[in-house]
Amino acid sequence: MFKVLEHFGKYLYMLKGMFTKPENLKVYWKEFVNQCYDIGIGSLGIVVIISLFLGAVTTVQTAYQLVSPLVQKYVIAQIIRDSTFLELSPTVVCIVLAGVVGSKIASELGNMRVSEQIDALEIMGINTKTYLILPKIVAAFIMIPCLITISMFLGVWGGYMAGTLSGIITPQQFTQGLTKDFLIFNLIFGLIKSFTFAFIISSVSAYFGYNVKGGALEIGKASTLSVVVSCILILCADYGLAALLL
Amino acid sequence: MIEVIHIKKSFGPKVVLDDVSNVMECGKMNLVIGASGSGKTVFLKCMVGLMDVEQGEILYEGKNFTAMNEKERKELRMQIGMLFQGSALFDSLNVERNVMFPLDMFTNHTSAEKLKRVNEVLDRVNLTDSNKKYPSEISGGMEKRVALARAIVLNPKFLFCDEPNSGLDPKTSLVIDKLIKEITTDFNITTIINTHDMNTVMEYGDNIMFLHQGKKNWQGNKNDIFYSNDENLNDFIFASDFLKDTKKMKIMMDKKQSN
Ligand SMILES: Nc1ncnc2c1ncn2[C@@H]1O[C@H](COP(=O)(O)OP(=O)(O)O)[C@@H](O)[C@H]1O
Ligand SMILES: [Mg+2]
Numbered sequence: 418m419f420k421v422l423e424h425f426g427k428y429l430y431m432l433k434g435m436f437t438k439p440e441n442l443k444v445y446w447k448e449f450v451n452q453c454y455d456i457g458i459g460s461l462g463i464v465v466i467i468s469l470f471l472g473a474v475t476t477v478q479t480a481y482q483l484v485s486p487l488v489q490k491y492v493i494a495q496i497i498r499d500s501t502f503l504e505l506s507p508t509v510v511c512i513v514l515a516g517v518v519g520s521k522i523a524s525e526l527g528n529m530r531v532s533e534q535i536d537a538l539e540i541m542g543i544n545t546k547t548y549l550i551l552p553k554i555v556a557a558f559i560m561i562p563c564l565i566t567i568s569m570f571l572g573v574w575g576g577y578m579a580g581t582l583s584g585i586i587t588p589q590q591f592t593q594g595l596t597k598d599f600l601i602f603n604l605i606f607g608l609i610k611s612f613t614f615a616f617i618i619s620s621v622s623a624y625f626g627y628n629v630k631g632g633a634l635e636i637g638k639a640s641t642l643s644v645v646v647s648c649i650l651i652l653c654a655d656y657g658l659a660a661l662l663l
Numbered sequence: 664m665i666e667v668i669h670i671k672k673s674f675g676p677k678v679v680l681d682d683v684s685n686v687m688e689c690g691k692m693n694l695v696i697g698a699s700g701s702g703k704t705v706f707l708k709c710m711v712g713l714m715d716v717e718q719g720e721i722l723y724e725g726k727n728f729t730a731m732n733e734k735e736r737k738e739l740r741m742q743i744g745m746l747f748q749g750s751a752l753f754d755s756l757n758v759e760r761n762v763m764f765p766l767d768m769f770t771n772h773t774s775a776e777k778l779k780r781v782n783e784v785l786d787r788v789n790l791t792d793s794n795k796k797y798p799s800e801i802s803g804g805m806e807k808r809v810a811l812a813r814a815i816v817l818n819p820k821f822l823f824c825d826e827p828n829s830g831l832d833p834k835t836s837l838v839i840d841k842l843i844k845e846i847t848t849d850f851n852i853t854t855i856i857n858t859h860d861m862n863t864v865m866e867y868g869d870n871i872m873f874l875h876q877g878k879k880n881w882q883g884n885k886n887d888i889f890y891s892n893d894e895n896l897n898d899f900i901f902a903s904d905f906l907k908d909t910k911k912m913k914i915m916m917d918k919k920q921s922n
Contacts, residue, residue, distance in 0.1 A: 542740035
């Protein structure tokens with residue numbers, strides 16, 4: 418318990434240390450653009466695949482469970498829409514991103530720490546927290562919600578394809594369900610989640626990576642730990658946000 | 664000139680540096696020698712502020728580094744170049760970009776000016792045809808030279824080298840040593856080198872400090888070292904029979920000459 422508090426304190430201290438004046442805006446901007454590219458384009462492929470399948474599977478399984486003749490077909494589309502926007506896209510995809518993006522950030526920083534590259538930057542007079550961590554967090558904060566937005570639409574589209582191709586639901590019924598009782602708040606709620614999770618993923622993995630001590634073995638441990646901790650925190654925050662905002 | 668005054672550093676109960684003092688002069692090769700684990704790296708990292716000392720002071724040209732705030736330290740660090748044991752090149756940047764990095768960060772030169780300076784220093788370390796290669800594609804000796812080029816690109820006044828020869832063959836080691844020596848005298852830099860390479864010690868030891876289990880056991884130059892009575896130092900320097908014989912021969916020859 419004491420250990421957790423200590424980590425939390427050091428984590429806050431790290432976040433505070435990030436906010437100093439950049440030595441040279443141009444170099445920082447370049448680093449930020451690189452990170453955006455790495456995080457955004459780097460994980461786009463996996464996000465596309467997962468979202469399509471999540472939507473497709475949800476359609477088939479919802480149809481399987483809704484056998485009652487009293488329930489109209491368009492309800493399937495409604496369920497897909499809401500579960501994708503509210504939970505599947507933000508939470509499930511972010512948990513996958515904790516693995517993809519989080520472990521990458523942690524191992525990149527861990528490697529820089531172990532091979533003394535962070536020390537080399539410090540010696541040059543560069544604030545390594547600002548230079549290495551801030552661009553990563555900001556890039557994740559911008560790119561992950563973008564990925565989640567893409568994922569939401571692909572999820573619904575995956576559901577549409579699976580539903581119509583297998584004859585579970587007609588295109589007309591699906592569109593009817595999509596538009597019926599649509600709450601814009603659900604979309605916003607999904608995005609609020611994705612911003613929160615983006616911050617958790619990037620800052621937690623940066624914390625564990627930046628503070629690696631030792632050798633190559635510890636880099637592996639740090640990246641595993643960062644994924645585990647981010648996943649747990651994502652689920653806690655998920656519950657917290659749901660309880661708070663719904 | 665750098666003065667280190669009674670510094671102490673420990674990790675938990677383990678005292679790694681115990682009351683170490685030294686004066687390091689400009690234009691000289693100041694060596695720190697000692698067995699692995701004797702505290703050389705910790706000494707260097709304390710000097711540049713990567714680790715904080717518990718007691719004592721470090722004066723850079725009379726200015727107290729230990730008492731400086733973050734901003735003053737940053738300014739001083741612009742004048743410090745450091746060569747790390749593992750080179751510490753940035754993996755994601757090629758040779759040219761690695762050397763250019765400090766220029767990108769701290770100067771407003773145009774690209775052409777920066778490139779000119781980069782080629783100048785790469786030429787200085789005899790590395791002219793590897794600009795576009797990545798650190799993973801070059802040999803250990805080349806990595807060291809790139810790291811040295813990066814360390815001197817902003818014309819530092821103080822150069823720190825942590826075991827510049829570790830992991831290199833004897834011939835490449837000599838090349839690196841010679842480079843560091845030339846840079847030191849040409850630009851009148853205060854150079855501090857951690858080493859356990861006897862070639863460096865015998866060839867370039869202007870001011871040698873011997874660390875043993877965190878304490879300064881002996882200090883002198885490359886000629887004094889043959890006449891030291893410090894048992895630990897003799898054990899360390901003249902470890903092999905071959906070197907023990909060399910020492911006897913050197914003492915004999917010195918006697919003959921003075922007769
Ligand atoms: N960050 C650290 N935490 C705890 N102990 C350390 C740390 N860095 C170095 N030490 C200890 O300090 C001693 C000196 O290490 P070092 O200066 O690296 O020796 P060397 O002379 O080989 O460079 C070693 O016993 C090492 O275990
Ligand atoms: Mg060492």
